[in-house]
Amino acid sequence: xxxxxxxxxxxxxxxxxxGLGKAxxxxxxxxxxxxVVNDLGSARDGVGKSNFADAVVKEIKDKGGEAVADxxxxxxxxxxxxxxxxxxxxxxxxxxxxGILRDKSFQKMSDQDWDLVHAVHLKGAxxxxxxxxxxxxxxxxxxxxxTSSNAGLLGNFGQANYxxxxxxxxxxxxxxxxxxxxxxxxxxxxxxxxxxxxxxDILPPDMYQAMKPELIAPVxxxxxxxxxxxxxxxxxxxxxxxxxxxxxxxxxxxLRRKPTDPVTIESVKEKWGEVVNMNxxxxxxxxxxxxxxxxxxxxxFEERSKLDTDRESYWATYKYNSKDxxxxxxxxxxxxxxxxxxxxxxxxxxxxTALPTFFILPGMVMESPVISQAMPPGKHADxxxxxxxxxxxxxxxxxxxxxxxxxxxxYVVDVLDKGSSAVAIVNSEVFQDxxxxxxxxxxxxxxxxxxxxxxxxxxxxxxxxxxxRREPDARVTQRTADDQAALxxxxxxxxxxxxxxxxxxxxxxPKPILHGLASLGFSVRHILxxxxxxxxxxxxxxxxxxxxxxxxxxxxxxxxxxxxxxxHFQTKLKETDSVVIAGAYVDLKNVVKDGNSSPTxxxxxxxxxxxxxxxxxxxxxxxxxxxxxxKSVGAVFLYNITENGKTVKQWTLDLKSGxxxxxxxxxxxxADTTMTVSxxxxxxxxxxxxxPQVAYLKGKIKIAGNIMLxxxxxxxxxxxxxx
Ligand SMILES: CCCCCCC[C@@H](O)CC(=O)SCCNC(=O)CCNC(=O)[C@H](O)C(C)(C)COP(=O)(O)OP(=O)(O)OC[C@H]1O[C@@H](n2cnc3c(N)ncnc32)[C@H](O)[C@@H]1OP(=O)(O)O
Numbered sequence: 001x002x003x004x005x006x007x008x009x010x011x012x013x014x015x016x017x018x019g020l021g022k023a024x025x026x027x028x029x030x031x032x033x034x035x036v037v038n039d040l041g042s043a044r045d046g047v048g049k050s051n052f053a054d055a056v057v058k059e060i061k062d063k064g065g066e067a068v069a070d071x072x073x074x075x076x077x078x079x080x081x082x083x084x085x086x087x088x089x090x091x092x093x094x095x096x097x098x099g100i101l102r103d104k105s106f107q108k109m110s111d112q113d114w115d116l117v118h119a120v121h122l123k124g125a126x127x128x129x130x131x132x133x134x135x136x137x138x139x140x141x142x143x144x145x146x147t148s149s150n151a152g153l154l155g156n157f158g159q160a161n162y163x164x165x166x167x168x169x170x171x172x173x174x175x176x177x178x179x180x181x182x183x184x185x186x187x188x189x190x191x192x193x194x195x196x197x198x199x200x201d202i203l204p205p206d207m208y209q210a211m212k213p214e215l216i217a218p219v220x221x222x223x224x225x226x227x228x229x230x231x232x233x234x235x236x237x238x239x240x241x242x243x244x245x246x247x248x249x250x251x252x253x254x255l256r257r258k259p260t261d262p263v264t265i266e267s268v269k270e271k272w273g274e275v276v277n278m279n280x281x282x283x284x285x286x287x288x289x290x291x292x293x294x295x296x297x298x299x300x301f302e303e304r305s306k307l308d309t310d311r312e313s314y315w316a317t318y319k320y321n322s323k324d325x326x327x328x329x330x331x332x333x334x335x336x337x338x339x340x341x342x343x344x345x346x347x348x349x350x351x352x353t354a355l356p357t358f359f360i361l362p363g364m365v366m367e368s369p370v371i372s373q374a375m376p377p378g379k380h381a382d383x384x385x386x387x388x389x390x391x392x393x394x395x396x397x398x399x400x401x402x403x404x405x406x407x408x409x410x411y412v413v414d415v416l417d418k419g420s421s422a423v424a425i426v427n428s429e430v431f432q433d434x435x436x437x438x439x440x441x442x443x444x445x446x447x448x449x450x451x452x453x454x455x456x457x458x459x460x461x462x463x464x465x466x467x468x469r470r471e472p473d474a475r476v477t478q479r480t481a482d483d484q485a486a487l488x489x490x491x492x493x494x495x496x497x498x499x500x501x502x503x504x505x506x507x508x509x510p511k512p513i514l515h516g517l518a519s520l521g522f523s524v525r526h527i528l529x530x531x532x533x534x535x536x537x538x539x540x541x542x543x544x545x546x547x548x549x550x551x552x553x554x555x556x557x558x559x560x561x562x563x564x565x566x567x568h569f570q571t572k573l574k575e576t577d578s579v580v581i582a583g584a585y586v587d588l589k590n591v592v593k594d595g596n597s598s599p600t601x602x603x604x605x606x607x608x609x610x611x612x613x614x615x616x617x618x619x620x621x622x623x624x625x626x627x628x629x630x631k632s633v634g635a636v637f638l639y640n641i642t643e644n645g646k647t648v649k650q651w652t653l654d655l656k657s658g659x660x661x662x663x664x665x666x667x668x669x670x671a672d673t674t675m676t677v678s679x680x681x682x683x684x685x686x687x688x689x690x691x692p693q694v695a696y697l698k699g700k701i702k703i704a705g706n707i708m709l710x711x712x713x714x715x716x717x718x719x720x721x722x723x
Contacts, residue, residue, distance in 0.1 A: 004225050006033035010088040011224065012081065014038045014074050014128060015098030017052025020147075020194050020220075023213035024095050027221050029060035029067050034088045038070040038080050038098065074098045075119050077127025085135070093224045094132045095145045096125040096169075103158040114161045121165035125172060133185070142185035143224040146173040148234065150191055153245060170234060177232030186231040188223050191245065192216045193238035215240040248281045254301045257312065280317050303434070304409065313411040314370040318362035318430075321403040322347035324491070325354045331488035332357065332521025333478055340534050352402060356528065356539040357521045360393050361492060362406045363428030363440035364517070371424045371444055374412035379422060379449040383495050384507070388516035389423055390443035390545045392462035396436050399537035406438075407431045413441075414461070417454035422446040425461055443545075464545045464583025467568040472559035476526035477574060479555040480514060486552075488518040509549060516546035519556060523571045523581055526558040531567050533592030540565075544584035548573075556580070565591055 011028045015021040017039030029035045037057050041050040053069035060067040068087045072079040074096070084091040100120050102113040129144055136142025151159045152166025169189060176187040194213045219237045222228060234245045253274030255263045268275075284290055304315065329344035332355065336345060343351045371381045409429045416423040423443050430438035441462050481487065485498040493515050496503040504512040524542060532538040550556070555574035560567050565588045571581035 004031065004222065004227065006031045006093070006221075006225070009033045009092040009226070010036070010084050010090050011093035011095065012036040012038060012070075012084050012091055012128065012132070013095045013097055014080065014124065015040075016056055017041055017050070018056075020192055020213040020216060021095070021097040022052075022056050023217040024097065024220050025056055025067065026059060027214075027217040028093070028224070029065035030063055031221070032065075033093065035060060035065070035067040036070050036080065036084045036087070037067055038072065038074070038083075040073055040098070041071060073120075074124025074128055077124060077129070078131040080128055081131040081135075090139070091132050091135050092139075092141060093143045093145075094128055095147075095220060095224065096128060097145075097147050098124055099147065101159075102161060104161075105158050106160045109160060117161040118165045118168075121162070122168045122172070125169055129172075129176065129187075133180075136180070136185045137183045140184050141226070142180065142183070143226075143228065144173075144176065144180075144185065144187040145220055145223060146170070146187065146189045148189045148191050150193065150236070153191065153234070173234075174232055181231065186223075186228060188228075188231060189234045190216070190220050190223065191234060191236040192220075193236075211238055246283050248278070248283050250276060250278050250281045251317070252297065253277075254297075258305045259302050280319075300434075311374055311412050312370075313409045314365065314368045316362075316365045316368065316408045316410065318406045318408060319404075320358075320361075322352065325352075325358060325402060328358045328361070328491045328521075329355055331484070331491050332518055332525060333480060333484070334525065340529060343534070347402075353536055354400065354402060355521065355525065356395075356399075356536040356542065357393070357517065357524045359395070359400060359430070359438050360391060360440055360517060360520075360542075362408050362430050362438070363393075363410065363426075363442065364493060365408060365410050365428075366493060366495070368410050370410045370412055370426060371446075374415055374424060375422070375446070375449065376415060376452040376454065379446070379452055381422075381424065381444070381446045381449065383497065384503075385447045385449065387445040387447065387549075388442065388546055389445035390441075390462075390464065390543070391517065391520060392439075392441040392541070392543045394439045394541040395539060396438060398437070399539070400432065400437055404432055407434075414458040415454060416456060416458055417450045417452055418456065419450045420448060422449040422452070422454070425458055427460075462543055464543060465566075465568060465585050466583060467559075467570055468561045468563065470561070473562050474530050474560045476530060476558045476560075477555060478522055478526070478558075479574075480518070480522065480550065480552055482553040484518055484552040485512055485514050488515050488521075493517070509551075511551060513549040514552050514554075519546070519550045519571060519580060520544050520584075522556050523558040523569060523584070524586065527560060527567050527569060527586050530560060531562060531591050531593060532586075532588055533590075535592070538589050538592070540587040540589055542584075542586050545582045546580065547582040548578055548580045550580050562591065565589070567591075 006028055009028075009032070011025075011033045013021050013025045013028070013035060016025040016035075016037040021039070022037075025035045025037050035057075037053045037060070039053040039056075041052050051069075051071075053071060057067040057069045066088075068083060070080050070083040072083070074080065081091060081094075098120060100117060102109075102117050104110070104113050125146055132142065132144070136144075146169040147166075148169050149162070149166040150156070151163045152168075152170065155163050173187045173189045176185070179185075180187055192213075193211060194216050195208045195211045216237045219235060219242050223230075223233075223235065236243045236245050251274075253271045255267050255271050255275075261267075284293060304313065326345055326347060329341070334341040334344045334355070336342060343349045343353060344355050346352060371386070375381050408431070411427055412424055413427050414425045416425070423445055426442045426444060428438075428440040428442070429436055430440065443461070489498060495515070497507055497509075498512050498515055501511055504510070520542075523544075528534055528536060528539075550573065557572045557574055558569055559572065560569045567586045567588065569581070569584050569586065570579050571584070572579050
């Protein structure tokens with residue numbers, strides 16, 4: 001990068017006899033600026049005189065630069081600027097650095113302590129800048145640096161006068177950055193922490209040594225350069241580090257339910273948590289935006305209040321991006337083992353998209369008090385007594401994109417009395433850019449909290465639907481992973497019931513149970529592959545009841561019945577034959593039968609007509625005949641055998657445990673490497689006419705996982721096949 005120079009520029013640095021000011025003056029002088037080295041030459045309380053400025057001027061001149069000393073007080077700022085104009089004919093850069101301390105605990109602080117500190121810091125900066133402003137405007141160029149302090153931004157014991165003045169400088173810079181904008185006058189604030197006369201016996205000696213002003217000077221010099229375009233910034237710098245600080249505002253909260261309601265002290269108290277909640281807080285850059293923001297909030301509030309029911313709504317926001325979609329897909333059993341799942345797992349896939357059940361998540365506002373507040377007197381709901389009972393989602397219009405932000409309105413429509421237990425029905429309306437995009441409904445089963453004399457049923461509940469009384473039209477089997485709940489938690493449901501053995505035992509479960517939405521996600525993926533062409537935008541609605549808990553590691557069998565555009569389904573556990581999801585259905589826009597179904601979700605295809613059966617028998621024999629070679633590879637491989645781009649069979653070669661070869665579902669799901677290869681290519685590899693390495697390089701074998709291991713397997717496969 002070219003050296004940043006200040007040739008032809010005139011800089012005034014106040015308080016430049018030592019410390020930071022001296023470092024600024026020396027640096028600017030060494031880069032071609034003509035410098036006015038201002039210093040009153042006093043100790044840090046503003047008392048005493050010395051000629052520090054002369055020494056700095058000499059140092060600049062000795063190195064071939066130009067500088068002049070100035071001993072005026074910043075309170076008479078016009079005299080300092082006059083020194084610049086008289087000696088150099090102009091002024092381009094003004095660094096308001098001069099300062100003094102008069103530290104006292106607040107009650108002991110005298111008027112004089114207050115006035116003196118304000119006079120030097122705030123009034124001084126006002127005076128110098130106001131006089132220089134005229135020249136800056138005329139020449140349409142000016143760079144001003146104000147010096148604030150963390151004692152101003154954050155407060156510091158014994159520095160009430162100094163903190164107030166330092167925060168005052170931030171306000172001064174903010175306004176001047178606006179007034180100076182059209183004249184190319186940039187006004188910024190530095191918050192330095194450095195060794196100086198002000199800090200010399202305040203900082204511990206080691207730190208004092210390390211906090212060299214020379215580490216901050218380049219930051220201030222860059223902010224004073226003609227190429228520096230920002231204005232109104234607060235830059236904190238120390239020890240060779242720089243950071244930007246700014247004020248942010250919370251999302252805020254309306255202090256009443258309806259625009260016609262009064263605001264009371266009690267309603268303010270009630271809403272205080274939302275007022276000070278900094279989730280989703282943001283920076284407002286311009287004062288005009290504050291008004292726009294308030295007007296928008298008011299409009300939004302008025303629109304929302306029209307939606308309000310007799311029960312209070314809880315509003316929330318939900319932001320998501322491709323990483324969330326991938327994390328979620330992993331949580332509901334999508335896997336790179338299935339080529340057709342890649343579109344849910346790889347953000348750069350040409351057809352990357354969200355899985356349909358992902359959009360249930362915005363409505364699951366875990367921190368919402370909406371359920372606990374709706375419970376009848378004497379009844380309570382919290383993580384210790386709730387189970388997810390039923391779930392409904394409806395896509396109102398377009399299927400949402402791969403990233404976005406939703407505003408969600410959550411409200412309880414009914415609390416049903418089911419005898420021993422209660423069921424809270426929670427509706428969520430999910431908006432994007434003020435348009436309703438999704439509706440969801442959760443039934444939350446609240447154990448042991450019934451018997452309050454409430455209604456048993458609700459007309460506002462999306463009902464479950466019985467499946468037809470015939471054999472299912474399709475079945476898909478998939479084992480959940482032992483870590484399924486741990487993985488699913490990453491999508492936001494941190495209920496300890498799914499991870500903490502003690503909580504699970506206390507709730508009467510043998511071990512942590514799987515999230516209901518995780519099991520539902522598996523089954524809906526099966527339907528997606530079987531009847532929706534693997535295209536989530538084909539979905540209109542989903543409804544399910546969680547009939548029994550699922551334990552991570554259990555195997556789900558999704559049974560499906562196609563009736564027009566509705567797929568009824570239920571999900572059973574392979575281990576116990578019990579129904580865990582009941583009365584469920586998916587409504588589709590279009591039915592696409594057997595659309596790109598994935599291997600792990602298929603029961604093993606009949607193998608009789610597959611050319612590779614005998615091939616794999618040969619490979620197995622070959623591996624058995626070459627046990628040493630096989631052991632040296634020692635890994636688990638999955639082979640997806642594809643025909644016409646569709647996976648028709650899967651083989652697992654487990655070289656670690658007894659050299660077994662078997663087909664069908666992967667036993668463990670813990671393959672080190674997955675290879676996808678067409679049947680014909682596999683035959684060629686086996687026949688020795690196609691080397692596995694060449695096949696890989698030509699893209700004929702797709703490998704997910706450990707490529708080195710897969711390449712090692714090549715010769716082994718060949719040796720086995722040749723037998
Ligand atoms: C807003 C954000 C909030 C976030 C909350 C979600 C946080 C998540 O972390 C929580 C979870 O994921 S928990 C895991 C998933 N859920 C489960 O495992 C529950 C499985 N279901 C059960 O165990 C039983 O059905 C059980 C125990 C629920 C009911 O069994 P029984 O007590 O034996 O009930 P039963 O005698 O069969 O029926 C009594 C009445 O209740 C109705 N009912 C039954 N199951 C229901 C269910 N799952 N959902 C809703 N209602 C249900 C019955 O219809 C019956 O009513 P009625 O007599 O009027 O017909």
